[in-house]
Amino acid sequence: MPERKLRLSSALLPEGFADDVALGIDDAGFITSVTRNVTAGEGPLVHGIAIPGLANIHSHAHQRAMAGLAEISGPGEDSFWTWREAMYRFALKIGPDELEAIAAQLYVEALKAGFTCIGEFQYLHHTPDGSPYDNPAELSLRCLEAGAIAGIAITMLPTLYSFGGFGAQPPHEGQRRFINNAASYLAIVAQLRKNIVEAKHVRLGISPHSLRAVTPELLREAIAEVNRIDPKCPIHMHVAEQRKEVEECIAFTGKRPVELLMTLQDLSPRWCLIHATHMNDEETDRLAVSGTIAGLCPMTEANLGDGIFNGRRFLAGGGHIAIGSDSHISVNPAEDLRQLEYSQRLKHERRNVLAGGPRQSTGRRLFDLAAAGGAQALNQPQGAIAKGRRADIVILDPEHPALIGRSGDSILDSWIFSGGRTCVKHVFVGGQHLVQNGRHVREEQILKEFNRSLTRLQG
Numbered sequence: 001m002p003e004r005k006l007r008l009s010s011a012l013l014p015e016g017f018a019d020d021v022a023l024g025i026d027d028a029g030f031i032t033s034v035t036r037n038v039t040a041g042e043g044p045l046v047h048g049i050a051i052p053g054l055a056n057i058h059s060h061a062h063q064r065a066m067a068g069l070a071e072i073s074g075p076g077e078d079s080f081w082t083w084r085e086a087m088y089r090f091a092l093k094i095g096p097d098e099l100e101a102i103a104a105q106l107y108v109e110a111l112k113a114g115f116t117c118i119g120e121f122q123y124l125h126h127t128p129d130g131s132p133y134d135n136p137a138e139l140s141l142r143c144l145e146a147g148a149i150a151g152i153a154i155t156m157l158p159t160l161y162s163f164g165g166f167g168a169q170p171p172h173e174g175q176r177r178f179i180n181n182a183a184s185y186l187a188i189v190a191q192l193r194k195n196i197v198e199a200k201h202v203r204l205g206i207s208p209h210s211l212r213a214v215t216p217e218l219l220r221e222a223i224a225e226v227n228r229i230d231p232k233c234p235i236h237m238h239v240a241e242q243r244k245e246v247e248e249c250i251a252f253t254g255k256r257p258v259e260l261l262m263t264l265q266d267l268s269p270r271w272c273l274i275h276a277t278h279m280n281d282e283e284t285d286r287l288a289v290s291g292t293i294a295g296l297c298p299m300t301e302a303n304l305g306d307g308i309f310n311g312r313r314f315l316a317g318g319g320h321i322a323i324g325s326d327s328h329i330s331v332n333p334a335e336d337l338r339q340l341e342y343s344q345r346l347k348h349e350r351r352n353v354l355a356g357g358p359r360q361s362t363g364r365r366l367f368d369l370a371a372a373g374g375a376q377a378l379n380q381p382q383g384a385i386a387k388g389r390r391a392d393i394v395i396l397d398p399e400h401p402a403l404i405g406r407s408g409d410s411i412l413d414s415w416i417f418s419g420g421r422t423c424v425k426h427v428f429v430g431g432q433h434l435v436q437n438g439r440h441v442r443e444e445q446i447l448k449e450f451n452r453s454l455t456r457l458q459g
Helices: 062-066 080-091 096-115 138-150 182-196 216-229 241-253 255-262 281-290 300-305 311-316 333-348 362-378 409-421 443-458
Strands: 002-014 014-026 031-035 043-052 054-059 117-123 154-159 203-206 235-239 271-275 293-296 320-323 393-396 424-429 432-437
Touching: 002 031, 002 300, 014 300, 043 293, 043 424, 054 096, 054 293, 054 311, 054 320, 054 333, 062 080, 062 443, 096 271, 096 424, 096 432, 117 138, 117 320, 117 362, 138 182, 154 281, 154 409, 182 203, 182 216, 182 432, 216 255, 235 255, 241 255, 241 311, 271 281, 293 362, 300 333, 311 320, 311 424, 320 362, 333 362, 333 409, 362 409, 362 432, 393 409
Parallel strands: 002 043, 054 117, 117 154, 154 203, 235 271, 271 293, 293 320
Antiparallel strands: 002 014, 014 031, 043 393, 393 424, 424 432
């Protein structure tokens, strides 16, 4: 298979930072060779600091359009649950065209910030009155189309959502666009499988929404059918995000959510538990050794008042993490990693809590964990600039004020704890140069469609 060359003035390789790196990239977008100390004749030179693109493992694309619209206090005490009511009302307005435009804009913003892959936890399935579209996977397919337009790699995670609370409680009226039984849900999964066979940089997983939205029987049925088709398919699930959820789970089942899930399913590295905020020490330790990814969304968790993940204990126990932007109140991997560390500093009243040991770079450790965990959670061949991985590469600007004079791991520390998304200069997905000098190649048209959609929704 023919290959092309790309030269990087500096790159973070698995063994550390190196200068003058040449990559061979095949037509499918995968790295075929990595050569160090090459100064000429090996393709166009990209000046800057190359790092692996990160995976955004948890996205509800439709929520990007309401980011910032739930910051006015209500008549009572605001919480996740009052925010959820506002989200339901907004979700009832969005049609297929609007969702595609919103998702494309989100994916452009994600790429510009340094995410090269996204996990779309997609629970908006039906028409506003709750009836199915002619194609039951219509809205998930619109997200895939948005991903293709923006050029981002995507793992589609259609969501199984059947009930309104523990014990198969009837769904809330505002949830009517989300609701499926096993048969209608598996029809969506089957349709998506047909559509992604030839799709570029696309993977498929499933996302049983939560233990309050599916029964144990329904969870077993859905996973058994998916296992029959693809036993390695990623499984994502919200769990223990809010104290109220934990209390209701204990009241109905006698067990805490993560504890209960461990009795229902054999958790393994194919699972990604989103949030997992309120685990006790035993749950934290058991989850860490299972190889399950904790899918953390620090900025959304802070915005919604979820609480603080037990990060120090989980990582000390060998746990694996990945990050996502969830409600998209912020779309910025540096900010999410910063917030994760800062939440631990506030909790423990210490600095560099997640560094992993003395004289270790906190930024480097968080970055490495997120890169490896994100690739695992989304079943995507990224997370490292190495042979056999997809050429998903982010170029940081060494002339950005936050990075001037930085070298080695201090680059990652300064990007995460100071510079943020404005440090990102170029982004490649599968070797395609999508963000050039801070601008996405289709930015103007995508923004124009987003503008039109938001005008309709807010009109």
